Amino acid sequence: MSTKVTPGLGEVPVMVRWPEGVLRRMGKDNQDREIMKHMVDGHFQKALTCALPDTFSLFCQDLPTRPLPGAGRVLVTGASGYIGGRLVPELLARGYPVRAMVRAFSPAYSKHWPNAEIAVADALETESLDRALEGIDTAYYLIHSLLLGPSSFLHADIQAAVNFGKAAEKQGLRRIIYLGGLGDTRSQSPHLKSRMQVAQELSRGRTPVTILRAAIIIGSGSASYEIIRHLVTRLPVLPIPHWAKNRCQPIAIRDVVKYLVGAMETPEATGGAFDIGGPEILTYEGLLRIFALVIRKRVWLFDAPFSHIGFYAYLASLLTPVPASITRALMEGLRDEVVASGDEIRRLIPFKPLTYQEAVIRALSREEQDKVYTRWSDAYPPAYDLALKLHEVQGKPGYTATRSVLSDKPARSLFGSVCCVGGRAGWFRANWMWWLRGAFDRLFFGVGTSRGRRCHSSLEVNDVVDFFRVEDIEPDRRLLLRAEMKLPGKAWLDFAIREEGEKERLSVTAHFFTSSWFGRLYWYAFLPFHHFIFQGLVDQIEKQS
Ligand SMILES: NC(=O)c1ccc[n+]([C@@H]2O[C@H](COP(=O)([O-])OP(=O)(O)OC[C@H]3O[C@@H](n4cnc5c(N)ncnc54)[C@H](OP(=O)(O)O)[C@@H]3O)[C@@H](O)[C@H]2O)c1
Numbered sequence: 001m002s003t004k005v006t007p008g009l010g011e012v013p014v015m016v017r018w019p020e021g022v023l024r025r026m027g028k029d030n031q032d033r034e035i036m037k038h039m040v041d042g043h044f045q046k047a048l049t050c051a052l053p054d055t056f057s058l059f060c061q062d063l064p065t066r067p068l069p070g071a072g073r074v075l076v077t078g079a080s081g082y083i084g085g086r087l088v089p090e091l092l093a094r095g096y097p098v099r100a101m102v103r104a105f106s107p108a109y110s111k112h113w114p115n116a117e118i119a120v121a122d123a124l125e126t127e128s129l130d131r132a133l134e135g136i137d138t139a140y141y142l143i144h145s146l147l148l149g150p151s152s153f154l155h156a157d158i159q160a161a162v163n164f165g166k167a168a169e170k171q172g173l174r175r176i177i178y179l180g181g182l183g184d185t186r187s188q189s190p191h192l193k194s195r196m197q198v199a200q201e202l203s204r205g206r207t208p209v210t211i212l213r214a215a216i217i218i219g220s221g222s223a224s225y226e227i228i229r230h231l232v233t234r235l236p237v238l239p240i241p242h243w244a245k246n247r248c249q250p251i252a253i254r255d256v257v258k259y260l261v262g263a264m265e266t267p268e269a270t271g272g273a274f275d276i277g278g279p280e281i282l283t284y285e286g287l288l289r290i291f292a293l294v295i296r297k298r299v300w301l302f303d304a305p306f307s308h309i310g311f312y313a314y315l316a317s318l319l320t321p322v323p324a325s326i327t328r329a330l331m332e333g334l335r336d337e338v339v340a341s342g343d344e345i346r347r348l349i350p351f352k353p354l355t356y357q358e359a360v361i362r363a364l365s366r367e368e369q370d371k372v373y374t375r376w377s378d379a380y381p382p383a384y385d386l387a388l389k390l391h392e393v394q395g396k397p398g399y400t401a402t403r404s405v406l407s408d409k410p411a412r413s414l415f416g417s418v419c420c421v422g423g424r425a426g427w428f429r430a431n432w433m434w435w436l437r438g439a440f441d442r443l444f445f446g447v448g449t450s451r452g453r454r455c456h457s458s459l460e461v462n463d464v465v466d467f468f469r470v471e472d473i474e475p476d477r478r479l480l481l482r483a484e485m486k487l488p489g490k491a492w493l494d495f496a497i498r499e500e501g502e503k504e505r506l507s508v509t510a511h512f513f514t515s516s517w518f519g520r521l522y523w524y525a526f527l528p529f530h531h532f533i534f535q536g537l538v539d540q541i542e543k544q545s
Helices: 018-025 030-040 044-049 084-093 107-112 126-133 153-170 190-203 223-234 253-264 284-294 309-319 324-333 344-348 356-368 411-418 431-443 517-544
Strands: 003-006 010-013 074-076 098-102 117-120 138-141 175-181 209-214 237-240 273-276 300-303 399-407 468-474 478-483 490-500 503-513
Touching: 074 084, 084 098, 084 253, 117 126, 126 153, 138 153, 153 175, 153 190, 175 190, 175 253, 190 209, 190 324, 209 253, 223 284, 223 309, 223 324, 223 356, 237 284, 253 273, 253 356, 273 344, 284 300, 284 356, 309 324, 309 431, 399 517, 411 490, 411 503, 411 517, 431 517, 503 517
Parallel strands: 074 098, 074 138, 098 117, 138 175, 175 209, 209 273, 237 300
Antiparallel strands: 003 010, 399 503, 468 478, 478 490, 490 503
């Protein structure tokens, strides 16, 4: 394999050559070979759109450990999160009885994991925690409150760990497996420090804790990957602050999941602490450069004269779907070198982890094929009221505006078009207005529209659609979207299809509930635009059905 020296990065494999080596390593997986062959031939797009069988979605097929007989019932906390959501199907596929712990129930969980038990519990409420841990043998601890923001997440994380440690002891759990972050308690980053403190709190009790520590995780939908992807794809020029020259050891999401499952299936790992990482140690600048090489984009990186983390965090939050509080917490972590110490885990769970490039290609290919299962940006925005539903506020004083169109087309076809809103397809009419609203939202630390959609071909309850989230779906009849942007009230967008004689009436209703004068002002200020935006929206949906 030939290599090229890139300043600040060392030897980078030349794009058209390196996949040959990768091909050899991935000899067992024909689908991977197919992807890589296209890469070698320079057919990048084809490589990304290579059809992958469903089995591809399972990460642990080549794990050297075997399902543990008598492992008992397994609890996955943080099952609604990025890593938990990918761990649950792996454990189910290996035959373990799994209980997935979430804070808010969604029918999507029962659909995705029909064989899993769903427990609704909050680690900050001890009673619900006791119920969730009853009859459990092994628990994965994947709870993280980073979304609460810098002033609250530390306390919440530690309290949750204290409660969990006590509940585990009370319920007589045999093991806890915790995934934390690389770094140490002297870290300058409150986020990394908190990950260490959580490990300490969990370890205080009598339940043995296996601690896995990872640095930056690369996979479709991971926060770090989203930041890198958006920065590289959106900007032609990237300023590199001095802390971006620190080193880290990225690891692919599939390898993280393999270590998590492998740790449970390796009794020697009980009670141990292990650093997990990919095969390379790279600078953050290197991660950006390699990403640009993979997508064949020319990006000019230059040494920035200033390094204020708050500034870069805010800039990144405007350009990526990751909120400013999170980009800041993650960037503060970049001030430390996060490199694995020791490779004991590779002896216990021996497999060859993916390189950073391989992880990036897989992530890109999943996105291209619309097969992203969990995304960090699908998490609820901070301080969001998880329980409030439209039917619960209806009846209270509020505002509505409805626009509709009568159509000859069948309900199924109309509904199919309704379900295409947002993401890559946009909002059919006056897209720039939606974009502008999203940009304002982002400027004021809202979620903005850059979250897009996890899946572009279908929608499920709880899926994010730009600055909305799906609250309800009745096939061929209704799509109810709850607004998550910054608003002086609560808002919903309700698409409905009703029979009217021989025809179907497609309507969209904006619901807005507010108790403040500013809220009322906001509603009336936007009222003139409703006709233009919403009538245009239903007309276009009807046309495209
Ligand atoms: N993702 C990475 O890049 C990365 C890198 C290194 C290490 N890690 C570690 O991996 C672990 C999991 O990370 P992740 O990326 O999967 O996090 P995540 O996507 O933010 O998920 C966090 C989960 O914690 C749940 N949670 C928060 N507060 C809770 C509470 N009080 N009670 C019950 N559940 C609560 C959330 O539930 P809701 O959906 O209800 O909010 C969510 O399911 C963390 O320890 C993290 O430090 C992650």
